[in-house]
Amino acid sequence: MNHPYPPGRPAHPPCSRTPERPRQHARPGPAARARRFIPRPSWTVYAMVFVLLGGILFVQAYANGSFIPDYRAENTFGSGQDDVPDEILEGGPIVNTTADRPQSYRLPARTIALTFDDGPDPVWTPAVLEVLDKHQVPGTFFVLGNQVVRSPDLVRELAEKGHELGVHTFTHPHLTQIPGWQRRMEYTQTQLVIAGATGQRSNLLRFPYSSRADAFVDQDWPLLQQAGELGYLSVVNDLDSRDWERQGTEGMIERTIPEGYSGAVTLWHDSGGDRSQTVEALDRYIPMMKDRGYTFTTISEGLNRALAEAGATGTTAGPTEATFTERWRGQMLIMAVRAADGTFVLFGVLFVLVGTLTIGRTVLLFVLARRHARKRRRRGFAWGPPVTDPVSVIVPAYNEKEGIAEAVRSLATGDHPGGIEVVVVDDGSTDGTADIAAGLGLPNVRVVRKPNGGKPSALNTGVALARHDLIVMVDGDTVFEPDAIRRLVQPFGDPQVGAVAGNVKVGNRRSMIAKWQHIEYVIGFNLDRRLYETLRCMPTIPGAIGAFRREALEYAGGMTDETLAEDTDVTMALGRAGWKVVYEENARAWTEAPTSFGQLWKQRYRWSYGTMQAMWKHRRSVLDKGASGRFSRRCLAFLTLFGVLLPLTAPVIDLLAIYGLIFLNRTETALAWSAMLGLQFLTAIVAFRLDKEKLGVLWVLPLQQFVYRQLMYLVLLQSVVTALTGGRLGWQKLKRTGLAPGGPAGPPPPVPAPAAATARRVRP
Known part of the structure; x- marks a missing residue:
């Protein structure tokens, strides 16, 4: 409601400069x-909004909750080996508990399987892959589900180039410290994201913090039985490069040379920290072992070759095609975790x-508000003559x-x-x-x-x-x-x-x-x-x-x-x-x-x-x-x-x-x-x-x-x-x-x- 100026009043207030009349915008009808x-x-x-945000944060927390890059010591919980069958303790690094009678297998002589844990990593997995491609050898990558969801394209590249994938759980927990239902979830979710990224399933499983077959203790036996019930072959190693210690390439190479001409499953890492020494060691190790007459293979190919040499039948390994439902569920899981990651980055x-x-507002308030207060309290401050109108x-x-x-x-x-x-x-x-x-x-x-x-x-x-x-x-x-x-x-x-x-x-x-x-x-x-x-x-x-x-x-x-x-x-x-x-x-x-x-x-x-x-x-x-x-x-x-x-x-x-x-x-x-x-x-x-x-x-x-x-x-x-x-x-x-x-x-x-x-x- 605009009012005209009353008669006798000036058109502008008595200011030192003329005020500017603001534009009046038309009102809607x-x-x-x-x-x-x-x-x-x-x-x-x-x-619903808060439940959604809470769910996203929970997914993000679960995807990162337990994994600490391989600086932890091996799992030493428990002792005693009374419950573990001798066939396992005295056998090879590939354990089969899918049948009534547990069995274990070794790779054939002069055969080496390069296995990599804790990946994929967007920096070091491509570096490892470049070395493998350079020397034309395959590798077996035991991947973490929470890493697969962050680099699905990299996992797909591994599969397309003929490298093998295995399950290494979703979050890298100590499996003996979690209930059976949670272990199943760790395996299933990793299997799903592999299916979502590659369209394949894997029946290979490696427990986090595992080592050799003769190191299994009584607390591990239920894990092996459960893995067999779920259709997995459990894989450990013969030789551990201990590259996570990062004490030089010479030690890594020395620790992964088999005795005589025996076959071996060797353990390396393509994630979890600086793997430059691992890449350098592999580049020297592979041609050296080839010169000694060794061939390199994946776990599944090595197992199938060992079974063929022994005339055994009924047990085979290797990737299988995932169903449409598995691929779809895996892709949804990948999208959910990546959305949670993106939300968390946004929150950051x-x-x-x-x-x-x-902080900016606080600084402004401290500086300007205190300046305002000091000005008002200054002796003799006045706006002008006393107003008595x-x-x-x-x-x-x-x-x-x-x-x-x-x-x-x-x-x-x-x-x-x-x-x-x-x-x-x-x-x-x-x-x-x-x-x-x-x-x-x-x-x-x-x-x-x-x-x-x-x-x-x-x-x-x-x-x-x-x-x-x-x-x-x-x-x-x-x-x-x-x-x-x-x-x-x-x-x-x-x-x-x-x-x-x-x-x-x-x-x-x-x-x-x-x-x-x-x-x-x-x-x-x-x-x-x-x-x-x-x-x-x-x-x-x-x-x-x-x-x-x-x-x-x-x-x-x-x-x-x-x-x-x-x-x-x-x-x-x-x-x-x-x-x-x-x-x-x-x-x-x-x-x-x-x-x-x-x-x-x-x-x-x-x-x-x-x-x-x-x-x-x-x-x-x-x-x-x-x-x-x-x-x-x-x-x-x-x-x-x-x-x-x-x-x-x-x-x-x-x-x-x-x-x-x-x-x-x-x-x-x-x-x-x-x-x-x-x-x-x-x-x-x-x-x-x-x-x-x-x-x-x-x-x-x-x-x-x-x-x-x-x-x-x-x-x-x-x-x-x-x-x-x-x-x-x-x-x-x-x-x-x-x-x-x-x-x-x-x-x-x-x-x-x-x-x-x-x-x-x-x-x-």
Whole structure:
């Protein structure tokens, strides 16, 4: 609602430079507004989102949970070999427990099988493969499922080049320390991802931390039996290069030379660390053994050759074709783990982003907010000559019976020397709000009744009826301190100041929710306002306590209903027009904070969504020149980074903290989270000191991180969803109980106004 300049008033305020009138964007028509809708919060959707994120993190944790690259010692759990058949202990490295009678096999003489564990690795497996291709020898790769999902193309290349694949479990656990069902899952998942990557199945299995056949102990025998029941041939080794020790190529070669001309299964690694020595040793070892008359083969080919020489039948080895279902399930598993990996990488990036934004914001707050405070406390500081002009206070009210009496009384009895008029605009209340205000009988209070039209309409009506040029806007549930109005208007001694934000205090601090909001008001609002004033990019004059020049209001186009945050909208318009918007910390007003999560959600939903609307409305002004562009680039950048992006990504800190406490190093995780909490404590202490508040309430700050911050995250998420639909809301009236300090718990009963004092009724 735009108001023309009253007769005799200058077209521009008496500033040192001419303000720039912000562009007014066309409002959507009634039909377009009618088509908009507000999606209601869906806890089912939110629960599904968190279950999905939890599932992704669990998959990622499982895929990495137990594998520590082969620096562990061999599995030495248990002792005794009474249960292990002699055929196994005295036999070869290939163990067959698929039949009733266990059997073991050795490779034929002058035959070597090169076997590689713990891969594939995107760096070292190709290097090993290059050496094998160079000397035209095959290898047998016992792969880990969690490595296959990260390099499926590499596994496919191994199979296509004729190398053999075997199962080495999914996460490399000590199999004797996990239950049978989990061992089956380790084998099955690895088998599936091999099928998904290559279309093949393998019946070869190597236990993590295994060595030779004569090293099996009683605890290993159930593992061998279970492997046979599942159709696997268990493979150990004859000779171990111990390349994981990385003590030089000579030792590796020496340890893998068979005695005489016997055949041997040799153990190497193509993953788990720096394998440069392994690659160098293989490049020397293979031609040396060929010169000695050895041939190289895979495990399956060597076994089949040994069986043929012995005239045995019935047992064969080698890859088989996987079924369509196995291939499909394997591909889905690969996609799931890779998606989990990608999500975790994204979370890592967000973690760095959140940390950077948090630290950056903290540094800015410390530097600029403290500079602001020192400037105000400097001896002789003044905005200009004392402001004693009369003030009009506009109180838009809609069903405010619980607090309207105390609010109006605190305003009307303020100590401002120039005089105060209070205009209560009742916007179609149905609870007797107007009668209560009129019944107070205060001579400087006028009550105006109008049909319900929304808060901006009520404010514009009050401004149009106000008699004075200094306008204070107040919520109907806010109680002012006696000197609040006088202090609030003093910055108007500077002719460039167009609006002033006051200091909003939470009056009802008894409940935990209210304490959290008290902390938020002091840190998130009042401390930020010091920063915004210093940078000349104040985004919001709070509806609870704010003052305006009439000229500035009219020049900005007055209050509009184009956004839910009319206070943010008009403040941005003032900033774009070149007016100074400042913060007066000593002008205090007390408001009642929501006392339930439902009411809090309702309030913050309106705030956050309205702010996004205002940002979208003024988005094009970042390209403006002059004051409009300077203000918009700063203001919208800060709101985007610290008002939207940081709150949306902040829960990553908590998610990764929970993940770290469960799956990673608990001490390091606790220290990292404590450091972030300590940074918030430091910010809180600075803010509370600047605001002259007691620090005792900060004991609830850690709890705030687990409950309150998550609720604010959901509110912001809901606001983003609503913003995408372009929805509109009404007053979003909150339930009040009259708990603001300075008066009774509730308002006095309605007092009918005498005929002579009946409030004048006007239409908007």
